Amino acid sequence: MKRLLTLAPMTEAEAAPWVTGEELATAAGFGSAVRRAEFLTWRAAVRRELGRDVRIAYDANGAPCLPGRAERISVSHCPGRVAVVLSEGPCAVDIESETRNFGRVIARYMTPCERRLSESALWPAVAWCAKEALYKYAGRRELDLLRDLRLLEADLGEGFDPLPGVSSGVGVTAASAGTGVPGEEPVGTADGAAGKVTGSVCGGAPVTLSVLRAAGYLLVFRY
Structure with missing residues (x-):
């Protein structure tokens, strides 16, 4: 199984059929309505794909996991969107709005060499998601974005320059067709831009990540 799901945050009523009473109580304790929605949405998305009886927990590093199951998960969220990856092997996902400005913090996560890997105006945002x-x-834990995580190659191709007036929250996408969930489409059907970024962790073997631009959002993932 390999799934990449992106969806708008759900209301409590929408998520309720897929989350536990304990999760609803935990969410109720959050002071932020946005955080409550994100917390419930990704859990609902996981169970909508795998079944209502799926247990969700956190591993020793604080990452979400599914005890007793072969599938692995990764979760990300940004204003207006939640992303979930499901896979039978190591996986990861990060999502950001393509309108977020990384100019003030670029020196904290990109080396001069990394900045030159792409001329796309969206490269700083893609690079952030990639790291x-x-x-x-x-x-x-405790990996440094500059010292330990390096970007080696970027192939974004055409379609990675922002378009004027791009929508930032239209539709729901899923990485695999035929999920049976109303309103979902295969990934890549929105703005149609895709690419790849290759990086490494602490000088180890190269890791290739997929990049998707869709509906005003940037996703970088591996599954």
């Missing part, structure tokens, strides 16, 4: 995805994929 976040590498961090999750590594499954280790």
Whole structure:
């Protein structure tokens, strides 16, 4: 199984059939309505794919996991969107709005060499997502974005320059067709831009990540 799901945050009523009473109580304790929605949405998305009886927990590194099951998961969210990857092997995902400005923090996560890997105006955002995805994929704590996580190659191709007036929250996408969930489409049917970024963790073997631009959002993932 390999799934990449992106969806708008659900209301509590929408998520309720797929989450536990304990999860609803936990969410109720959050001071932020946005955080409550994100917390419930990704759990509902996982169970909608795998079944209502799926247990969700966190591993020793604080990453979400599915005890007793072969599938692995990775989760990300940004204003207006939640992303979930399901896979039978190591996986990772990160999502950001393509309108987020990384100019003020670029020196904290990109080396001069990394900045030159692509001329796309969206490259700083893609690079941020790529490093976040590498961090999750590594499954280790205390990795430094500059020292330990390196980007080696970027192939974004056409379609990675922002378009004026792009919508930032239209539709719901899923990486595999035929999920049977109303309103979902195969990934890549929105803005139609896709690419790849290759990086490494602590000088190890190269890791290739997929990049998708869709509906005003950027996703970097591996499954």
